[in-house]
Amino acid sequence: MQQLTPAGQQIVQDLSQRHGFSQDAVTHMLFAVLNGNGGMAQFSHPEFGGSGQWMQGGMLMLGDMFNHNLKGRVDSLCYEIAGILANQPGLLQSGSFQSQSQSGGGGQRQTAGGHPGQSSLFVPDPEDNWWPTDLGPPSATGSQNNVRYAYFSGARRLAVKTGGSVWVYDTLDHQIGGFSQQQGMGSSIIFSSQYGTVSLSSLPVVSRDGRPAAPSPVAPAAPPMAPPAPQPSFEPPAPPAPSGGANQHDVFASLERLGDLKAKGIVTDEEFAAKKAELLGRL
Incomplete structure (x- = not known):
């Protein structure tokens, strides 16, 4: 779990005192709302009545479903946490992004939502912000099977980290919404956009590990065409001399x-x- 900075610990302490939950419970809910990208949370903690789910807009489900006082306190805590996260730069993602992996046995795992980024609440993770800094904050991130993705919709770039290398692709006019890794023989990475399912290999490579990719070979110019052979000119024969x-x-x-x-x-x-x-x- 990501570690809180002193500023993050102070916020947790303040929330704990004002909402009447332990700091452990507040920290648990903080990460639950973060994982829900600030709009929802799936949690499981004894102080919240066990397992439950919260969503902005008024939906709240608790294990202790008839404890209306607890519902009000949990709902208030979640809304305040959501507001705090929304004010942190680069913490929540505005786009929708999902990635999943599929194998022959049908196994599947999905990841979506925000990441700690440059927030003052969390200690920077060396594994975060692995993409080139000139791309700025990503619109969405995801990972599976030791492959990580960061999508930059404004810059029309996609960064992919795999095998210790970082590849940057030009996304052209695609609006990427998710990824899927096909495993086994002929494994490949595909992504979804407004054009349907597209292979990642179809995107132009911009750079690898910060080095510009070699330009695609340019087809040699066609040799100039030889000028057409002069056509024999035919002059009408002179009229015969009068007989x-x-x-x-x-x-x-x-x-x-x-x-x-x-x-x-x-x-x-x-x-x-x-x-x-x-x-x-x-x-």
């Missing part, structure tokens, strides 16, 4: 003039025949 048929009019005109020259005796029959063959060859 002789395009000059038929000139040929026929020349033949007419040649015939006139022959009729006038200017060219001989041989010259006419030779020139006529030349002109017809152009067609």
Whole structure:
């Protein structure tokens, strides 16, 4: 059990005198309310009528159920203890956090709620505040099977202590509500968030034992693509030179003039025949 500081012992003594319970009974109830995160308590002490349960809002169950005077005193003590704990920095947790372990035989253990933290009521435990100090106070803590958790919702970080090492994970946009350790072959740690059940190994590792984690290897850039091969350009073929048929009019005109020259005796029959063959060859 966590030890009380001189200030914590003085508070227990004051409560004992004002509520009429022994310091042992008050100390028992102090830790019961602390374990209930300031909102409830499960206790078992002879001065409280044996086993019982208290919850903020008016619910109180005592073994001596018909002792209304005792009920009033216990209820008053619990409310005052809850107020004292609420005023201690980093003592009570505002979030809901549960962790459980499961084995092949179905065994299960759950832990939740507050821890002594930096409160002036308790002597610091060397095992407390094991996470990096720059993360500040956790939103929730838990532990099982020699594995400890501390969730920092504001910083979006999760610290896990296992095997003597402290791992810090980036929780991304997960709102973590609890953990479960699956035991046996293929054991793994999973957590619950608004997305359901997720494996812890899916979170990016930020650091281990205070040393930044190596960045994930970056895939090499794709080699630049070779420029496309130039496509052969095709120019439309030049239109064919106009055939002789395009000059038929000139040929026929020349033949007419040649015939006139022959009729006038200017060219001989041989010259006419030779020139006529030349002109017809152009067609």
